[in-house]
């Protein structure tokens with residue numbers, strides 16, 4: 001197999017770590033220091049698949065390099081590495097040329113490698129204008145001509161009954177969207193009572209939102225969710241609300257809801273795993289959700305709980321956002337009976353997978369990473385594809401070039417148009 005080369009123009013420490021990861025994945029990492037180096041390289045080689053640029057330090061040099069990637073009929077996708085805070089502030093999310101992407105610091109070299117791999121795969125197998133299964137113009141964060149931004153989708157996973165698979169579905173959906181669909185995903189553990197997302201992903205002593213906001217009281221900082229989140233090695237940004245159910249006063253529901261809403265500018269998907277209750281925190285989050293996934297297992301208590309939730313949703317005026325996912329679909333009551341009784345069509349079905357989810361969690365990984373070939377992962381993929389297909393169409397807008405983003409310079413992609 002021909003090796004694909006990846007240009008790496010990053011500060012030294014990052015360069016070493018990233019190059020090692022890329023080499024391990026079978027790519028040739030080529031270090032580039034100046035725009036002249038890059039120009040010489042581009043004139044010489046045609047197998048550069050992606051260029052990783054530093055979008056934060058020595059910005060002039062980065063702009064020069066970016067221009068070279070798109071000059072003279074070249075169209076080498078750029079992966080810009082920037083600080084989450086900067087990105088959030090500048091409202092840059094997704095404002096890239098259709099093939100360009102950004103990556104937020106701090107990051108793990110391994111997660112960057114996943115992203116590069118995803119970019120290379122897309123460049124190879126997808127026709128122009130399609131990005132990770134999403135048609136051009138639907139890229140999250142892309143601005144429309146009047147300058148407002150395409151927003152990521154807030155998806156909450158909720159059923160008032162415990163043990164129906166909320167956490168399992170939230171976690172694996174997040175991993176699949178990130179790894180297989182090249183999406184930027186923030187996975188939020190909003191279950192402040194029995195949440196176990198971090199431990200299921202092998203992440204210990206994670207700094208929580210409650211920790212961060214408590215510290216902020218003394219430091220005066222005001223950290224966004226993107227700042228506080230920790231990136232798992234699969235690339236998903238993971239955010240835990242609180243470690244202990246006793247110290248959650250700081251998690252003022254409105255503030256949490258605002259922070260989740262702001263995160264849409266940085267991520268394509270904000271997936272929220274909820275505790276099974278109708279408390280004030282959950283209620284404000286329901287309000288902000290674009291979609292509410294309701295996992296239902298084929299048994300009477302879970303079906304009852306879903307029927308109850310549908311009634312509550314009518315009262316809260318969020319009924320239209322509900323989508324049932326039949327979990328452990330191949331057992332008990334049939335899917336068509338469930339649709340009839342619950343009064344919602346099933347968006348997708350996830351089969352029962354024995355101990356597979358438990359085994360993956362014991363190893364600190366999602367089942368998407370641990371058992372990628374299993375049928376149940378095809379079910380999760382199908383669910384994600386339906387989520388992508390049914391995402392809020394009102395927000396579909398056009399992208400523009402990085403040069404446009406940073407002010408000055410021309411838009412190097414004439415094919416970008418208003419949709």
Ligand SMILES: Nc1ncnc2c1ncn2[C@@H]1O[C@H](COP(=O)(O)OP(=O)(O)OP(=O)(O)O)[C@@H](O)[C@H]1O
Pocket residue numbers: 161162163164165166167168169191194275276327328350351352353354355356357358
């Ligand atoms: N499709 C499935 N196949 C096999 N096991 C599953 C499946 N879905 C969920 N499980 C298992 O069922 C158990 C409960 O799932 P999970 O923790 O995701 O439920 P939950 O709705 O989040 O529960 P809680 O309300 O307590 O937060 C877990 O051990 C999980 O591994």
Ligand SMILES: [Mg+2]
Pocket residue numbers: 166167168191194195273274
């Ligand atoms: Mg749970």
